[in-house]
Amino acid sequence: MINNDILRNVRYMLDLPDGKLAAIAALAGLTVPQADIDAYLKKDDEPGYRDCPDKVMAHFLDGLVTQLRGRDETRPPPPVAKRVGNNLVLKKLRVAFELRDDDMHAILDAAGFPLSKSELTALFRKPDHPNYRPCGDQLLRHFLRGLTQRLRP
Secondary structure, eight states: OOHHHHHHHHHHHHTOOHHHHHHHHHHTTOOOOHHHHHHHHSOTTSTTOOOOOHHHHHHHHHHHHHHHHOOOTTSOOOOOOSSOOHHHHHHHHHHHTTOOHHHHHHHHHHTTOOOOHHHHHHHTSOTTSTTOOOOOHHHHHHHHHHHHHHHOO
8 A cells, every 4th residue: 555545544543633743753763844744645646746755654653653652661662664565554553553353353344354363363474474464455445444433433
């Protein structure tokens, strides 16, 4: 899925004002000018649209985890991912919203995309694991829709 779509979905889901997105990315150590955030939030056919780079999305997701769960002062901050894929987005959102397997199943069922337990756990495995399954755009889209329905009924 395109980073811009994920950013727009999370912004709508949490009902965040535009300035808050830059503040969340700053929690992970990246300063993003407001003009860049505005360009990332535009639709792809609007003038001034720019693709959201993986670096910004990775910092935003890490900042979202910090925003919603707090910072663990006993550990050093985890390294920021260089490549952001659908599996990483799913994993970060799961951590940020403190979702368990049954929560994930309920969200996906509500969005009309049921998964078995083994299919769900395969999404969170390491890529070199034999049972790893890449997260498709449709699955992530349905998950975001279901999570939005849960947070904004």
